[in-house]
Amino acid sequence: MKIFTTEDVRAIDRRTMEVDGIPSRELIKRAARGMADEIMARWRPTRPFVFFAGPGNNGADALAIATIMMGQGYRPTVYLLNIGGQMLSLDCRTFRDEMLSSGGQVNFIEIKDQLKLPELTADTIVIDGLFGTGLREGLQGGFQVLVRYINESSATVVSIDIPSGMTGDLNPDAINRNIVHADLTLTVEFPRISFFLRDNADLVGEWRVVKIGLNKDIIKSTPSSFHIVEEAEVRHLLKPRSPFVSKADLGSALLVTGSYGMAGAAVLSARGALRSGVGKVTAHSPLCCYEIMQSAVPEAMFEPDEHKLVVSGINPRHDYSAIGLGPGLGTNEMTFSALDTFLKVHKRPVVIDADALNCLAARPYLLQDLPVLSVLTPHVGEFDRIFGDQPSDSVRLMKAMEVAHTYQVLILLKGHYTALVRPDSKVYFNPTGTPAMAKGGSGDVLTGLITGLMAQGYKPEVSALMGAYIHGLAGEMAEEEHGVYGVTAGDIAANIGKAIQSIMKPKNEI
C-alpha cells in the first residue's frame, strides 16, 4: 500500500473534492464520524473530555467530533483557539456554528491573551485538534505554552490527524520540541511517513487510520516513494509448489557464518534458511562449529574452513544459488581479509549481515565492490558504523535512500518498522514484528531466511521484502506461544514455516 507525503495527501484531498464533487465539510464529517466512533469505543461519557480546536480544518475536525459525541450523551468542554485577529477557516466556522446550534458551548481563547487553561486531571481525555497538516513551522508563543501544559498534565491525549506541531513527512531538521505527545493518534485515510520512525514513537503513540473515502483512481495515479508491505502482496509473491517438485528445483543456499564462541549464529542462520523452503543448506564455518552444527542442524551440510576458530577463506565448493555472509563471523583480520577477497571476485547478489557489515565499516572501499542488488541487513548501529553517525531517523532513512542508489544495493534497515530501501529510492515499511524479537540471534535467523528465499530464485528485493514480513510474522507467532519476554531466536526460526503457511492460506479461506 502506498503512503504519501503531506503535500500529496492534501492534493489527493483536493482532487477528490473536485472530481467527486464532495465538499470539504463532507470529508470533515466523514473523518469526524470515524474518529468519534474510535473515541467512544474506548471511553465512556462519564470521563471528562477537553477539546482544543485550532483555527483551521484540524480544529473543524475536533468541533465536528465534539458535536457527534454530544449527540451520544457525552459532555465535552471545547476550547477554540485563535491568534488575535486571524480568521478561522470556513469549515472551522461552519462546525463551530453547528456545535452552537446543537446546544454546545464553545470557549474562545485568543492566543495573545494570558492563557487561562482548564484543569487537566489524570481522568481527562484531551482531544488535540490544534493543528494538522496545515502547520507551516514550529509552534510558537501561546501555542507552545498550551502544548507544554498538555504534555505536563497526566491526561490521556488523542491527537487528530497528527500530533499538533509534528510533521507527517521525513524532516531532517526535526527537533521534537513543542509537539503534543499523544497516547493515540487518529489519522485521516493514510498513516503518515513520520509514524514509522522510532524518533517519533513517543509523539504519535498508538495510531489508527480513519478512512474517508478519498478517490481510489486518484490515489492509484499519485506516485509515491513510500509503501507499507501488505500480506496480500506477499501472498501474491509466494510461488505455489508443484507436486512434482524436487529439491534440485529449489536451490541451494550457502551461509558463511560462525566462529569460536558464536557457533549459535551459524545454527540460527541455518535454521532460518532451512525453514524458508530452500532445497539445500550448507554452512561454511570454522572447524570448531562442526560438531555443534551437525548435531543441532543435521539437515544442513557443513563446509569446513581450513581454520579451526574463524573463517579464513571463502572459496565455495559448489555453485550455490545464493550466499549469505556475516552472522557470528567475528571481527578478526583474517575473516575480514577473506570477505574482502570474496567480495572482489563474486559478482552475484549476496546477503550481507552482522560482521560482514562490520567488515564494510572497517574497509569502506569494499562498498564499491558489492555485487549489484546485494541485500545489506543492518540495524541502526551497524548502519551508522558504515555510513557515519546519523542525527535522527529521518536523516538515516534519507542516507539509506542515497547509498542504496549510489551502490545499487538493497538496504534492509532493521527495527520495529524495518525499512527496505531500494536502489530506485523506494522505501517499503514492514508492519510485522514484535518487541519479543529484540533478542540476540533474531537477525541471524533473518539472514538465513532471506538467503534461503534468494536461493529459490526469488529476486533479491522480493526476498528481502518477503523475508522481513515472514520473519516478523514468525516472531508474532512465537510471542503467542512464549510471551513477549520468553521468545528466543530459535522460536522465531521454528515458526517460519507456520508463518509462510498462514500467508499462503489466510484463515477466512477454506
Ligand SMILES: NC(=O)C1=CN([C@@H]2O[C@H](COP(=O)(O)OP(=O)(O)OC[C@H]3O[C@@H](n4cnc5c(N)ncnc54)[C@H](O)[C@@H]3O)[C@@H](O)[C@H]2O)[C@@H](O)CC1
Ligand atoms: N478536505 C479537508 O479540508 C479535510 C481536512 N481534514 C483536516 O484538516 C487538517 C488540515 O486543515 P488545514 O489545512 O486548515 O490546516 P490546520 O488546521 O492544520 O492549520 C491551519 C491553520 O493554522 C495556521 N497556522 C499554520 N502554521 C501555524 C503556526 N506555526 N502557528 C500558528 N498558526 C499556524 C494557519 O494560518 C491556519 O489558520 C488536516 O490535518 C485534517 O485534520 C480532514 O478532516 C480531512 C478532510
Ligand SMILES: Nc1ncnc2c1ncn2[C@@H]1O[C@H](COP(=O)(O)OP(=O)(O)O)[C@@H](O)[C@H]1O
Ligand atoms: N521492537 C521490535 N519490534 C519489531 N521487530 C524487532 C524489534 N526489535 C528487534 N526486532 C527485529 O529483530 C531482528 C533483530 O536483528 P538484529 O538487531 O540484527 O539482532 P541480532 O544481531 O542480535 O540477531 C530484526 O529483524 C528486527 O527487525
Ligand SMILES: [K+]
Ligand atoms: K492535531
